[in-house]
Amino acid sequence: MSPRTSAALLRHELRIMATDPSVVVFVLVMPLLMIAFTERLFAAPLASEAAGSQVDGSDFAVPGMAVAFAAFGVGFSGFAFFREHGWGTWERLRATPASPADIMTGKVLPAVLLTTLQVALLFALGGPLFGFTIRGSVLAITVLIVALALALNAFGVAIVAVTRTAQQLNAAGSAGGMVMATMGGAFVPIEVMPSWAATLAPAMPTYWAMRGLRAVIFEGGGIAETALPVLMLMGFTLAFGAVAAWRFRFDETKVHFG
């Protein structure tokens, strides 16, 4: 693997992403709207259930929608692979001296950066727009966001590995994102989820992200309080990465829309 080659591919991928600014609507504008529409809904359940009654609706709505929309975007990294097939450039890339590791890094790292930036920006805008406050460690939040971005994009690569057509990727990405957002306690607080769903929630990486974020935002937690969620997110990253490593075939032909 060559850092120079990976960096060239990373810059290239960022350039491609920059050609389509409509993605900003999905990753930033939509979650901001959802926060505006839902924050008051969350105030009541959280005031009665969460520790202390200082927590207001935006303290849940901002991290909740940020995590939910990050999960909805799990297909993004997948499309970065599929469109190479659609453009006929996948084989061309493979025929260059770039190694599979270079290509993987160059494709996935921009998606991880996008997810990280998305969540970080939503947090940053949450203060001035909705009065959102972080009581605990910003460093702990940063580590959590990066760990979440890695886990979600590892899931993205895993679904690329097991799908052959763009339609399958779209279906798997949408379903996976929706399940992770709702079942993980990001779209609605775990306190108001049906009990069967709350029992299943720890099987979602988003659950651990929300648990860590809530510990910092609601209770003023730091690195110690988020250690377990971060470790769990790293475990998800490894598990999804293992599926990707097992099933990803560089010489497979993917079917793009056209």
Next chain:
Amino acid sequence: MLEIRGLRKAYGEVVALAGVDLDVPRGRIVSLLGPNGAGKTTLVSIVSGLRHADAGTVRVGDVDALRHPQQARQLIGLAPQELGLYPILTVRRNLQVFGELYGLRGTELESRIGETAAALGVDPLLDRKAGELSGGQKRRVHTAIALLHRPPLLLLDEATVGADIETRGELLGLVRRLAHEGKAAVLYTTHYLHEVEELGATVVIIDEGRVIAAGGVEDLIAEHAQPVVEVAFDGQAPLIDVSAPYEVEDDRIRVPSGEPARTAATLLASLGSDADRVRSVEIVRPSLEAVYLALTGKRYDPTGAGVEEEVSGVAAN
């Protein structure tokens, strides 16, 4: 520069390459010719490290390309059959990213882009998006990507498919120039027989995964095919009295002959009153198509669809 020995590849039950030997020395163009499905693209894919071989060896320069594909790729410029461009990026950006992947940077990269774009006549298009170009222009940019890092081995897979006449002529001219200046060894796959004749390349004819003939165009023709004297008549062609085997098809007679002028004279003299009905006399020089026919007993069908059609005798065009 490229040395292939005993290369084999099967996709399940379908044998794509059944033990192919091939050499492309520096400064030479070797044209790999065969109908679609003959195994040409599989061979190119294996040389460029895109597919694994079942058996055999491939050396690119001093590199064992099957064991060290990444090292070999640095020496190869591949223009695949399918166009591969980033339509939403400019031509310059397309060239830049591939140049960078071959290790070019800064002013060297910029000058190579300028030089390669000029050689292919796409320098005025550098700041246009690749997706906005015409088919021929895309084909030129697609080929430019393969040339950018000045590879000692150039693999052009069906380089002129979909290209307009002007683009086709310029691409073939550039390939000839690169080889004749000794800058590259070129493996040029095509299913167009006439392109091979135009390139003046050494020909390797591949059919159903096997090399069935290799050599210069003239040598192959001399070895495997004969000129044909073709006489066309008004009305049905008559029966004639010549010692050589000949073919009658409706209004024409075809006589294969190593001495076609002499045969034509004898034939015309023997026609008697039928000579009044002669509409035209033609000596048809044999082409690669006749070689293919002589070697396989099948008419050459570039699509690979009708290759089972058996033809008797010798035909020429």
